[in-house]
Amino acid sequence: MLFFRRGDPGARRLLPWLLLLAAWRAGSAQLRYSVPEEAQHGTFVGRLAQDLGLPLAELVPRLFRVASRAGGDLLEVNVQNGILFVNARMDREALCGRSAECSVHLEVVVERPLQVFHVEVEVRDVNDNPPVFPVAVKHLFIYESRQLGSRFPLEGASDADIGANSLLTYSLDPVEYFTLDVKRNDEGIKSLGLVLKKLLNREETPEHHLLITATDGGKPELTGTTQLRISVLDVNDNAPAFERAIYKVRLLENAPNGTLVAIVNASDLDEGVNKDITYSFNTDTSQDIRKKFYLHPDNGHIVVQGNIDFEETQSYEIQVQATDQGIPPLAGHCTVLVEIVDINDNTPELVIKSLSLPVSEDAPVGTVVALVSVSDRDSGANGQVSCALTPDVPFRLLSTFRNYYSLVLESGLDRELVSGYGVVVTARDAGSPALRASASVWVEVADVNDNAPAFAQAEYTVFVRENNAPGCHLVTVSARDADARENARVSYSLVERRVGERLLSSYVSVHAESGRVHALQPLDREELELLRFEVSARDAGVPALGSNVTLQVFVLDENDHAPWVLPRGAGGPASEAVPVWVSRSAGAGHVVAKVRAVDADAGYNAWLSYELQAAPNANANANGAVAAASGGARLPFRVGLYTGEISTTRSLDEADLARQRLLVLVKDHGEPALTATATVLLSLVDGGQAAAAASSSRAGAATAAAGGAAALLDVNASLIVAICAVSSLLVLTLVVWTALRCWVPAAEGACGPGQPALVCASAVGSWSCSQRRRQRVSGGEGAPKADLMAFSPSLPPGPESEDGMNVDVDHSSKCWNSGLNLN
Structure with a gap:
């Protein structure tokens, strides 16, 4: 920072320059350098990186580079030190012609982040072009009759440089007849002419040789010369004269051929043929002008005959001469200045x-x-x-x-x-x-990973039959990621947890790419009725995003369990035939025994029915007469279709065999149906004997007569009490079931969890169902919940049979609830 004392004259002189520099910087807001034309390769231009405030260490990583607007390689930058230098020879005249300003515009680009700077490098003119005359030797014809002071226009030299380097001065070798005259008109155009200062005498000197030298204002000075060969003519002493020395016209660019540019007119004071005038371009007129304009020799009309382009040339200076037909001919001269007017003919x-x-x-x-x-x-x-x-x-x-x-x-x-x-x-x-x-x-x-995979469904519900084949396909889950490429590549996996004592992955698996869910082992509905788990979908983005979906796999029942006949005695096997004592005095419809069976399946697969099968008679050989007598009669016993109760079909008589062997077939309603058999031995005895046999069987004594009288029961009264108790319990069960049905929400669909359904059958006012059991459901973490169960009402024991065994007339009636209670 500079400091000046008040009143310091140096401050007053320096202040305007400082203000000019500040104004220039504020106006351009970019770096500006200058370099002389014709500078050699490697010439230093400026410390570009330093002036832009860019650290040298960041130039290479940020791809520091420069580019010229014209696409050339005149200037280059060293990416190691950030110095701008000349890369190729620069010719100012080739770049900018005669324009007063000549600059090379550079774009400095750095990336990460992207920045662009604009640098202007001024190309300074050097005096490298000498003045050049149109012709090396110019031939002039001058009549000897020309008056002193006559001026003969000459074509001046041109200099491709600008400024002081193009300011030309002319000199003429000392001669006694001529002097050189240089004038500047209002438009700043120099007019060079040769002025006669002594009358010519052809007979004395018919020809003169002059040398004109043009010197520019550069340092060092450069010069150019032209020779004038002047032939002195005689006779015709009046040259044609134009109305105006300079004609100024304006012409639109792209003017069509034939467009009239100007009309020049000259007159001659002579008479006869010396007055006839022919118009022509000056001999020094360039070929470019001759190609673009045509001058009619008789009327002086100048018309367009070529392409006029403002962007190529903005003005033309046409030298026109009028020559008479005298001998020798005389000529007059004028200048036509054609200004080209720009039109909008170039698209951006x-x-x-x-x-x-x-x-x-x-x-x-x-x-x-x-x-x-x-x-x-x-x-x-x-x-x-x-x-x-x-x-x-x-x-x-x-x-x-x-x-x-x-x-x-x-x-x-x-x-x-x-x-x-x-x-x-x-x-x-x-x-x-x-x-x-x-x-x-x-x-x-x-793309960036901003979307997590989304499943096509909020929840998947799958139904599969038990005993499925290992590896069977359960369902295909599908998740879509709105991202692209790796961010949209979804992989699937199980959300691991424990199902009871085992891991979830031991039951099911999911394919990581396709989302196909497979069962790894056969499922057993009696072990697991509902498997509830989650599948996770994650994309391959960084960081990865994911979401989960819940799957409910309902295991449907298969008829894979045959009915099982419950033991009749205290812990005895179900297949052991225990004799039942039946009094011959029993009337029709008397219940003598009941077969109880259960089925581990559910629904119709656990709905049991009972029927009698033909069985060989144990006493057929011993009492053939009795068998023959009773063979043709109707069987005295039947079994309830759904209750399993064995009752008499008629009153017993003496003709009936004393020992009856009944084979009861128990069958479920599955497809195909599975069966079991139970053998019932009936012994028909008189009333007293039946009481004694019952008492003996109950006490375990060897003699039936000792306890027969004490254990005699009124069988008919006991049956009536048992039937009333069962009927009351049935009504209570129906009331409770109706209340539960109204409280549990209705099922949402046929495949989803619905209302509990009682799978029972009715026969003769009683109910018979499969079994009492608890069914397991897995719906979350931890051990499976016992939320599904079958129940059996507790009934009072029925009357004992005559042989002391509990025949369970109706108290084994059960119903199970197959509805799902999902927490």
Whole structure:
């Protein structure tokens, strides 16, 4: 920082320069360097990285680089030290022509994050081009009759340099007849002419040789020369004269061929053929002008005959001469200045580069996606370009420098909603009519793992029959992840837990890729009626996301258990035939015994029915006469279809065999039905003998007569009491069942848990069902819950048979509840 004392003259001189420097920096807001043209390779330009404030250690990792707007390689940067140097020879005249300003625009790009800087390198002119005359030798014809002070226009030299390097001064070798005259008109155009200062005498000197030297203002100075060969002519002493020395016209670019540019007119004071004038371009006129314009030799009309392009040349200076037909001919000269007027004939040029694609869907607002540069070769309003984006895209254009824009993110992205955007950048100039150009870029949205897998169902309910084959397919779970690629690749697994004493994975498995759930072993409904577990779905993203779904596997019953006949005696086997004493005085319908059986299955598979089968008579050989007598008679006993009660079909008589062997077939209602058999031995005795046999059997004595009288019971009265008790219990059971049915919610569907159903059968006012048991359900962590169970009402014992055995006339009646009570 500089400090000055008040009133210091040095401060007053330095202050304007400081203000100018501050204004320049504020206006450009970029780095600016300068380098002379023709600089050698490796010439130092500036410490680019240091001036931009970029640490040298970050240049290589952040891909530090420069690019010229024109795409050339005139300048290069050393990515190790950040120094900008000359990479190739720069010719200012080739780059910018005669433009007063000549700069090379560079784009400095670093990534991670993406940044762009604009650097302008001014190419300073050096005096490397000497003045050049149109021709090396110019031939002039001058009449000897020309007056002193006559001026003969000459074509001046041109210098490709600019500024002081192109300021030309002319000199003429000392001669006595001519002097060199240089004038500058209002437009700043130098007019070079040769002025006669001494009358010519052809007879004395018919030809003069002059040397004109042009010197530029560079250091060192460069020069160019041209020779003038002047032939002195005689006779015709009046040259044609134009109305105006300079004609100024304006011409629209792209004017069609034949368009009239200007009309030049000259007159001659002579008479006759010396007055006839022919128009032509000056001999020094360039070929470019001759290709673009045509001058009619008779009327002086100048018309267009080539392509007029403002972007190529903005003005033309045409030298026209009028020559008479005298001998020798005389000529007059004028200049036609043609100003080319720009029209809007160039569409904007649009370039999208330095793309940072794809864009992550979690990219923050303001992220730079791409760089956009525009240009227009027209000038003025025709070259002023504005840019716009297609609507409904989450991006916007941010102007970073003159004709440079950054495409930045304006709002958040969601790849699951839109996976990519077709962004169209439209450039429009301010001409009338306006011209447009557009460029498109596809901005792909890169996925991030922001969606967990979602199952197709909230819960899966599966029904499988027990005794399934190991490895059978139960169900296929499916989860979909809205992400893409690895983030959407879903794998499945079991949520491990214990089912009773075993792990869940010993019952079922799930395929990690397909989601197919298989049973690893046969399931037994009598062991496990409901298996409730969870399957987890996780994606392959980082970090991984997941979700769970619940599966309910209901095991359906198969008829895989045959009926089992319960023991009749105290702990005796069911197959052992225990004799039952029946009094011959029993009337029709008298219950003499009851067969009890259970089935481990459920539903119809556990619904039992009873029927008598033909059995060989044990006393057939011993009492053949009795057998023959009773063989044709109707059997005196029958069995209840659903109760298993054995009762008389008629009154017994003496003709009936004393020992009856009954074979009872117990059958369930499964498909196919399974059966069991029970053998019942009936001994028909007189009333007194039946009482004695019952008393003996109850006390375990050897003699039936000793306790017969004391144990005699009224069998008919006992049966009546038992039937009344059973009927009362049946009514109470129906009332309780009805109340439970009204309290339990109705089933949601045919396949889901429903109302408890009593699977029973009725015969002769009594109920007979399969068994009393508890069924197991697994629905959560820990041991299976005994939430499903069959129940049997406790009934009072029935009357004993005459032989002292408990025949359970009706007290073994049971019903089981097959409904599911799921916690």
